[in-house]
Amino acid sequence: MTEFELIHRFFSGLDFGPSTRLGIGDDAAILDIPPAHSLVVSVDSANEHTHxxxxxxxxxxxxxxxxxxxxDLAAMGATPIGMTLALSLSEQDPLWLRSFSEGVTKAVYAFGCPLVGGDTTKGPLSISVTVMGTVPQGFGLKRSGATVGDLICVSSSLGDAAAGLQLELGTLFAEEHPSCSDYLLDRWSYPQPRLALGSDLLNSATACIDISDGFLADLGHLLQQSGVGAQINEAAIPISAELISVVGRAQALQLALSGGEDYELCFTLPSSVAVPEGCSVVGQIVATMGIRGLTNTPVRTGFQHF
Amino acid sequence: MTEFELIHRFFSGLDFGPSTRLGIGDDAAILDIPPAHSLVVSVDSANEHTHxxxxxxxxxxxxxxxxxxxxDLAAMGATPIGMTLALSLSEQDPLWLRSFSEGVTKAVYAFGCPLVGGDTTKGPLSISVTVMGTVPQGFGLKRSGATVGDLICVSSSLGDAAAGLQLELGTLFAEEHPSCSDYLLDRWSYPQPRLALGSDLLNSATACIDISDGFLADLGHLLQQSGVGAQINEAAIPISAELISVVGRAQALQLALSGGEDYELCFTLPSSVAVPEGCSVVGQIVATMGIRGLTNTPVRTGFQHF
Structure with missing residues (x-):
């Protein structure tokens, strides 16, 4: 069986969702958009050795x-309707492809986002995903709406994925805490984008971003685009007991502030609005630009793409 | 200036079109879809050494x-509304990037398709493009509707791009025919997807595909999905005078039948419908599966992805 046939076999049947009018197999797929909704679209890539x-x-x-x-769809408050996947592969390794396709399948079901287009080419390993979702017309959480007095919230504990990546790379060890180690590795391996929360925030949040580069880096983007600053309450930043067990409190805080790839949401709410369950208020928007309230200047500010 | 800043500089201002509600710079872009229209989406990649x-x-x-x-949008009869571009780059070469961005800019304007999302990563050179367009709900040219008696049409001369590629690679020479050589190279370098024709065919064509792998290969896909066969009139296949000048009539026919990357449309029309201007009728749909009417079996049947 050629690689081409394997891809057809492993990736078939993932293209149908409530919005799919025409799936994979023609020149293009056709998706239905609910009346009075807009399309939300974003692209993300990962390369071996870099990501x-x-x-x-x-x-x-x-x-x-x-x-x-x-x-990125969650950060806009969008509901997924489909995605395309461009895969560049150098070797014909059926088992690699099988395992990869299981990850795709899990993601398709976990996020309710059918795979409506794909292209496989020969070359060094690289994955590029374009996701499409919808929001009611005129809605969509931007980075630019935070206003002085708004509460700054995060959706769950931060820093776990950064520690998970260190465990994955073998630069951190946690033999004494096997269950903590499993938890942290899982947080890195299987991030849970906050789609339901993003959707709930459409009517209440003034600004939103997802934490991919690190809390301070991504909050910085939100503040810059809103033209405001932040007063952070460092003690309120949610940190998991597992992370503290493995790296200690001081290092845990560093990872929570600057470690990337948690894929939690950082958003701002008018102080009159109830904070969604499970979310933490970690500071407040102020007029003076910049981020205040940190006891130490963090060493690293987020993931560097280049 | 870092590569990241260069990309921002070279690629900025390409994100706004009639459908763009929110451009590049947030977690995702937002596009408006006309009422009672569906989304059409396709992805295509190119890697150095392969493409x-x-x-x-x-x-x-x-x-x-x-x-x-x-x-692929043209082949569905769709009107472009936006695209995303994932670019993997290994070296920091500002001039390469500048030239690349000029190609992107030309394409954005030529096809009326704004660049609404991008991601640049470090790695071996690779480009992945996801295009989005719209068709009126319930419309969209598929590969599967060809019916016995339908005319098989192509939108313009075939084989030019395949010869252009050989000229580009230095495996074909045409010093005695400089203007023909320029024409053929141009056909390979700057293909013109038939967006206007595709859109016009929405109400008349029974099936459609774009010729990327080669006429016989792509017609084969259309026939297979329609469950029919084709009687080809070889003499009616449009071949440019430039191609004949450079490679001779016999080789020109081979390239027209099997050379890929022309990005012309191959479509079927009920015999009662007028053939669009500039298009050629090259055969007819028959009940017996397979392709008949060829004097020779072609050597190569289209571009092999793996």
Missing amino acids: FSELTLPEVVAYRSIASAIS | FSELTLPEVVAYRSIASAIS
């Missing part, structure tokens, strides 16, 4: 690549 | 990559 190592499970490579793109 | 050589002008690499994806 994952040659030891990363192909299933995890696939799942994380898709989750990272889907998280 | 172009290291001598191909970056402007051409960009233009062709986008044209090839846009051609």
Whole structure:
């Protein structure tokens, strides 16, 4: 069986969702858009050596690549309707492809986002995912709406994925805490984009961004585009007990502030609005530009793409 | 100036079109879909060494990559509303990037398709383009509707791009015919997806596909999905005078039948419908599966992805 046939076999049947009018197999797919809705679209890529190592499970490579793109939809408050996947592969390794396709399948079902287009080419390993979703016309969470007095919230504990990546790369060890280690690795391997929360925030949040580069880096983008600053309450930043067990409190805070790839949401709410369950208020928007309230200047500010 | 800043500089201002509600710079872009229209989406990738050589002008690499994806929209009869571009780059070469961005800019304007999302990563050179367009709900040219008696048509001369590619690679020479050589190289470098024709065919064609792999290969896909066969009139296949001048009549026919990347449309029309201007009738749909009427079995049947 050629690689082409394997791809057809492993990836078939993932193209149908409530919006799919025509799936894979023609020149293009056709998707229905609900009346009075707009299309939301974003693209994200991952390359071997840059975004994952040659030891990363192909299933995890696939799942994380898709989750990272889907998280951009969550940050806009969009509901996924479909995605395309461009895969560049250098070797004909059926088992690699099988494991990769299982990651794709898991992601398709976890995020309710059918795979409506794909292209496979020969070349060094690289994955590019374009995700499409919808929001009611005139809606969509931007980075630019935060106003002085708004509460700054995050959707869950931060820093876990950064520690998980160190465990994955073998630069951090946690033999004494096997269950904590599993938890942190899982947080890195299978991020859970906050689609339901993003959708709920459409009527209440003034600004929103997903935490991919690191809390301070991404909050910085939100502040810059809103033209405001932030007063942070460092003690309120949610940190998991697992992360503290493995790296200690001081390092945990550093990872929470600057470690990337958590794919949690950072959003701002008018102080009159109830904070969604599970979310933490970590500061407040102020007029003076910049981020205040940190006891130490963090060492690293987020993932560097180049 | 870092590569990241260069990309921002070279690619800025290409994101606004009639459908763009929110351009590049947030977590995702937002596009408006006309009422009672569906979304059409397709992805296409190109890698160095597989789809172009290291001598191909970056402007051409960009233009062709986008044209090839846009051609899938043309084959569906869709009108473009936006695209995303994932670019993997290994070296920081500002001039390469400048030339590449000029190809992107030309394509954005030529096809009326704004660039609404991009992601640049470090890695071996690779380009992936996801295009989005719209068709009126319930419309969209499929490969599967061809019916016995339908006329088989192509939109313009075939084989030119395949000869252009040989000229580009230096495996074909045409010093005695400089203007023909320029024409053929141009047909390969700057393909013109038939967007207007595709749109016009929405109400008349029974099936449609774009010729990317080669006429016989792509007609074969259309026939297979329609469950019919074809009687071809070889003498009616449109071949340019330029192609005949450079490679002779016999080789020209081979390239027209089997050379890929022309990005012309191959479509079927009920015999009662007028054939659009500039298009040629090259055969008729018959009940017996397969393709008949060829004097020789072609050597190569289209571009092999793996």
